[in-house]
Amino acid sequence: MENPRLPATLADVAERAGVSRQTVSNAINNPDLLRPDTLARVRQAIDLLGYTPNHAARQLRTRSSRLIGLRLTPAQEFTANMAMDRFVRSLVEASREVGYHVLLFSGGPVAEGELPDPLGGYDDLLRSTAVDAFVITDTYLGNPQTVELSARRAPFVAFGRPWDEPDAAHPWVDVDGAAGVQAATDHVRARGHERIAWLGWRPGSRIGEDRRSGWHRAMTEHGLATAGLEAAVDDSVDAGRAAAGALLDAAGPTAFVCASDTLAVGALQALADRGRSVGDDVAVVGFDDSQVAQVMGLTSVRQPLEQVAVEIVADLSDLLGRGEYAARGLLLDPTLAVRRT
Amino acid sequence: MENPRLPATLADVAERAGVSRQTVSNAINNPDLLRPDTLARVRQAIDLLGYTPNHAARQLRTRSSRLIGLRLTPAQEFTANMAMDRFVRSLVEASREVGYHVLLFSGGPVAEGELPDPLGGYDDLLRSTAVDAFVITDTYLGNPQTVELSARRAPFVAFGRPWDEPDAAHPWVDVDGAAGVQAATDHVRARGHERIAWLGWRPGSRIGEDRRSGWHRAMTEHGLATAGLEAAVDDSVDAGRAAAGALLDAAGPTAFVCASDTLAVGALQALADRGRSVGDDVAVVGFDDSQVAQVMGLTSVRQPLEQVAVEIVADLSDLLGRGEYAARGLLLDPTLAVRRT
DNA sequence: ATGAAAGCGCTAACAG
DNA sequence: CTGTTAGCGCTTTCAT
Numbered sequence: 001m002e003n004p005r006l007p008a009t010l011a012d013v014a015e016r017a018g019v020s021r022q023t024v025s026n027a028i029n030n031p032d033l034l035r036p037d038t039l040a041r042v043r044q045a046i047d048l049l050g051y052t053p054n055h056a057a058r059q060l061r062t063r064s065s066r067l068i069g070l071r072l073t074p075a076q077e078f079t080a081n082m083a084m085d086r087f088v089r090s091l092v093e094a095s096r097e098v099g100y101h102v103l104l105f106s107g108g109p110v111a112e113g114e115l116p117d118p119l120g121g122y123d124d125l126l127r128s129t130a131v132d133a134f135v136i137t138d139t140y141l142g143n144p145q146t147v148e149l150s151a152r153r154a155p156f157v158a159f160g161r162p163w164d165e166p167d168a169a170h171p172w173v174d175v176d177g178a179a180g181v182q183a184a185t186d187h188v189r190a191r192g193h194e195r196i197a198w199l200g201w202r203p204g205s206r207i208g209e210d211r212r213s214g215w216h217r218a219m220t221e222h223g224l225a226t227a228g229l230e231a232a233v234d235d236s237v238d239a240g241r242a243a244a245g246a247l248l249d250a251a252g253p254t255a256f257v258c259a260s261d262t263l264a265v266g267a268l269q270a271l272a273d274r275g276r277s278v279g280d281d282v283a284v285v286g287f288d289d290s291q292v293a294q295v296m297g298l299t300s301v302r303q304p305l306e307q308v309a310v311e312i313v314a315d316l317s318d319l320l321g322r323g324e325y326a327a328r329g330l331l332l333d334p335t336l337a338v339r340r341t
Numbered sequence: 342m343e344n345p346r347l348p349a350t351l352a353d354v355a356e357r358a359g360v361s362r363q364t365v366s367n368a369i370n371n372p373d374l375l376r377p378d379t380l381a382r383v384r385q386a387i388d389l390l391g392y393t394p395n396h397a398a399r400q401l402r403t404r405s406s407r408l409i410g411l412r413l414t415p416a417q418e419f420t421a422n423m424a425m426d427r428f429v430r431s432l433v434e435a436s437r438e439v440g441y442h443v444l445l446f447s448g449g450p451v452a453e454g455e456l457p458d459p460l461g462g463y464d465d466l467l468r469s470t471a472v473d474a475f476v477i478t479d480t481y482l483g484n485p486q487t488v489e490l491s492a493r494r495a496p497f498v499a500f501g502r503p504w505d506e507p508d509a510a511h512p513w514v515d516v517d518g519a520a521g522v523q524a525a526t527d528h529v530r531a532r533g534h535e536r537i538a539w540l541g542w543r544p545g546s547r548i549g550e551d552r553r554s555g556w557h558r559a560m561t562e563h564g565l566a567t568a569g570l571e572a573a574v575d576d577s578v579d580a581g582r583a584a585a586g587a588l589l590d591a592a593g594p595t596a597f598v599c600a601s602d603t604l605a606v607g608a609l610q611a612l613a614d615r616g617r618s619v620g621d622d623v624a625v626v627g628f629d630d631s632q633v634a635q636v637m638g639l640t641s642v643r644q645p646l647e648q649v650a651v652e653i654v655a656d657l658s659d660l661l662g663r664g665e666y667a668a669r670g671l672l673l674d675p676t677l678a679v680r681r682t
Numbered sequence: 683a684t685g686a687a688a689g690c691g692c693t694a695a696c697a698g
Numbered sequence: 699c700t701g702t703t704a705g706c707g708c709t710t711t712c713a714t
Contacts, residue, residue: 007467007468007469007470008468009706009707009708010707010708010709011707019684019685020684020685020686021685021707021708021709022684022685022686022709022710023683023684023685025708025709025710026683026684026709029709033683033684034683034684035683035684038683038684050468051468052464052465052468052469053469053707053708054401054469054470054706054707054708055400055406055469055470055471056397056398056400056401056406056470056471056706056707056708057397057401057690057706057707057708057709058707058708058709059396059397059400059690059708060395060397060398060401060689060690060691060692060706060707060708060709061689061690061707061708061709061710062690062708062709062710063690065396065397067444072429072430072433073430084426085425085426088413088445089413089414089447092413092445092446092447093447096446096447096449096462101444101445101446101471102444102445102446103408103442103443103444103445104429104433104442104443104444104445105433105437105442105443106430106433106434106437108437121437123393124393126348127348127349127391127392127393128348128393128394128395128396129348129395129396129397130396130397130442237636262636265636265637290632291631291632291633292632292633292636292637295578295603295606295633296606296633350690350691350692351691351692351693352691360700360701361700361701361702362691362692362693362701363693363694363700363701363702364699364700364701366692366693367693367699367700370693374699374700375699375700376699376700379699379700394691394692395690395691395692397690397691397692398690398691398692398693398706399691399692399693400692400706401690401691401692401705401706401707401708402691402692402693402694402705402706403692403693403694403706404706
């Protein structure tokens with residue numbers, strides 16, 4: 001036996017079990033090929049020596065790293081951070097179940113005043129064959145990653161719709177924000193509210209427009225008026241507070257459906273400013289089910305991030321296993337976390 | 342030239358540049374060994390072919406994966422999640438700067454009603470030589486990881502003090518919670534408060550005791566009484582609210598220093614319940630500078646997580662580069678994010 | 683059902 | 699300074 005400091009190799013196991021190295025390899029990769037008694041003997045030796053196949057050697061031979069690359073951007077907004085956290089945890093767990101690990105990388109240093117290189121980091125990982133596939137998460141930037149990676153024939157699955165290219169060929173999974181907002185609007189309508197305001201973001205964000213459409217659709221379906229009942233502002237508490245206040249004074253809504261929890265907190269403050277009681281008097285619904293929503297008892301639309309991760313891994317598994325994939329795009333419905341507001 | 346679908350190899354570059362494979366290898370790993378003109382020619386060929394060394398081959402040969410393992414637990418509290426997020430982002434970036442990537446793994450499935458295996462996942466990664474080192478983050482559990490990994494001679498750096506083994510031999514980096522709370526207490530004292538209450542956790546948590554000690558030390562140094570000015574409760578908004586309310590009614594504190602933002606929010610609510618104005622009338626300081634603190638304008642102790650990650654990578658770099666390390670333990674001071682409360 | 687040979691792409695050790 | 703040789707640990711033919 002070799003120095004126990006070094007991990008056991010196939011040869012060690014083979015010697016211990018009295019078979020050839022290939023037989024041990026087969027015992028691991030094609031157990032059916034072995035006679036039951038041989039298999040048992042080999043397995044015993046494996047356990048005894050605590051043998052685990054060397055990752056690098058296997059990767060070199062099979063050209064598969066069993067690693068999924070995920071790029072982390074240095075800094076993001078809060079909700080994006082929180083969302084990322086839930087998503088990543090679930091991604092790691094789902095990946096483990098199909099025998100993959102997650103490799104985190106960053107796009108490299110971002111020079112002062114410059115935008116980060118949208119392709120930074122991908123290229124090296126690809127050429128060094130360090131990962132088998134990527135998960136792309138920032139498709140909302142109108143990102144060139146999908147195009148570039150497709151061109152390179154690099155396997156990937158996107159979290160986020162290809163907004164700009166409706167017939168993009170890559171697989172993706174996304175959350176139906178419009179459906180979530182529509183459900184939120186339906187919910188406050190069912191509670192008796194009719195003057196339901198939309199507190200949203202400035203135009204230009206696909207996600208923001210999508211969420212707004214859910215409100216508009218719900219209002220239309222309920223035959224409710226929308227005129228004068230919406231505001232489009234920056235995603236900050238103060239902006240939300242000011243806009244909600246203005247809306248309250250001008251149009252007297254009894255409910256706010258918001259594009260984010262941040263804006264919803266602003267609405268809550270505007271209501272507090274005016275001494276209105278939230279919950280009974282006026283309803284407020286946020287979006288993202290962030291920590292703030294949970295602590296403040298804010299009703300909020302919750303994205304099924306865990307499920308998104310599971311579906312992405314399923315697609316990836318197909319892609320890497322069969323070389324093709326069934327699902328091209330999958331839209332998941334959020335749920336509503338109903339709380340006091 | 343080979344099929345351009347496949348990444349270029351050392352041999353491709355060598356052929357293109359008219360040198361041997363070894364010379365190309367040297368051009369990458371020991372450029373000083375080459376004559377300038379040869380080096381230039383090789384580099385040109387590398388650029389032309391878009392060559393990047395194959396990760397698996399290099400790993401197999403050098404026995405170094407240039408990967409740092411980090412275990413993610415499936416679910417944690419909020420602040421832990423947020424903290425993790427900042428930490429991980431910084432870890433990824435710092436690792437990149439020294440040529441490492443971060444490999445995320447999970448501890449495996451946790452059976453219903455059981456505790457997760459504290460060593461789950463580490464072993465396989467170690468034996469398959471998939472990672473060069475680990476970053477351990479949950480040392481506060483009185484975890485067996487450090488002992489086990491030390492015994493296995495696996496390189497690792499811990500985020501968190503070895504509370505139970507003061508003379509543990511492994512390197513670690515931690516945040517001085519007591520110093521943070523002391524600074525917070527000093528801060529409210531400087532604002533004129535004298536009856537400063539401690540809203541903390543139930544005994545049994547080293548971190549909780551450490552944070553409390555900061556308050557106690559500050560009070561003692563200022564010659565202020567502490568009797569009747571503290572509560573120990575579960576880490577929830579409701580518990581904080583109830584405890585702060587009781588404290589308020591019984592001892593009339595004018596300031597609350599809290600073990601967490603969650604408790605601080607509870608204190609804020611207790612104050613609102615009694616119509617007290619926060620900021621001028623009564624001061625409240627939280628801990629962790631979570632999203633909630635930022636949105637609600639809560640003054641809070643902020644852990645230097647980015648710096649923790651940088652220091653951990655520095656230790657790791659030493660450990661892996663020189664086989665030894667200088668720093669044995671490093672305690673970093675938090676800062677105080679001063680806001681309206 | 684099991685064994686022998688070859689080689690994935692790279693770098694350490696040595697030779698020239 | 700550059701080239702040759704060998705082999706890291708594994709899996710994939712192909713024999714047996």
